[in-house]
Amino acid sequence: MADFQPNVKTDSKVRSRKNLVKMDMTPMVDLGFLLISFFMFTTNFNKPNVVDLSLPATTESLGNEIDLSNSITLILGENNRVFYHQLDQKSLTSDLLKEVSFDKFGLTNLIERAKKAAKNPSIFTVIIKPTDDANYKNFVDALDEMALTKSQHYGIADMRDWETKIYDDKLK
Template sequence: MAEIQEKADSGKGGKKRAKKMSTHLDMTPMVDLAFLLLTFFMLTTSFSKPQTMEIRTPIDENKPENDTPIKASNALTILLGEEDKVYYYFGLGNPDENPEVEVTDFSNNGIRQVLLSQRVKDNPKMVVMIKPTEASRYKNMVDIFDEMKITDTKKFALVDITEQDKQLLANR
């Protein structure tokens, strides 16, 4: 609260002077109110919850009967390269097929448009195989998983890069 303190009259004779008054503000109630409001808003605010992506793993990777054969017409292979470049081709990468390797990036007009293309979306059996190279960064793998989520791609797998894929990148 604010209080006004008056100085006592010095008792000197003569002319009457106006009394000098000084003010003193007690800041304690305002600080208490500030901490109450801060506590209230901290406790009533809902914090953002972390979003997780469900990853399904095979039961036993060593059993050959768990491997599902994929036709070349139902495969899209994405190779994650250095400097945030994304290479892709349709098929399994057999040298006999001579796949045409295209280069793109992670922008809206990049790999997202490939995943949203009619060739991919019209084929319900399409499987996207993601193959990171040794020069790619972890961020690129997270970005491609985000693109799979954004484009609502149901079938995709993280696969080791093969020598054929390395050869395709070298020939590009």
């Protein structure tokens, strides 16, 4: 705290006394460090990255099914594996379910080639179907590929039973 030390001199003249003030700054320094540490712990240095994902309210609002020549289906599997096809239930076999990698020359080129080969590239749709064994990172990477390839039409769906059977056959 503050101490007052009177300046006592024995002079013959009567003067007003000047009190010297000695102030202890330790509590003020402690308070300063507490405030600095409080603001450092409560401040967000990096804002979290959020993916904007809009899903339809019901499946009835989807309308007609997507033409297979204007779409590609990506199946996200275990161990960072990605499979794709552009076939229907009758045509698809485990041999025709092909694998592609997540690198620049794999998935990106595949989507761009399929978009160019589509009947109507303006409505080209990518359907992403993660399996139960897929990890979240692969799902986010697939969504990032949609941004890289500028694919505006994409959807996320569950695997159908026949796709699950062909996928399991492919892994064996």
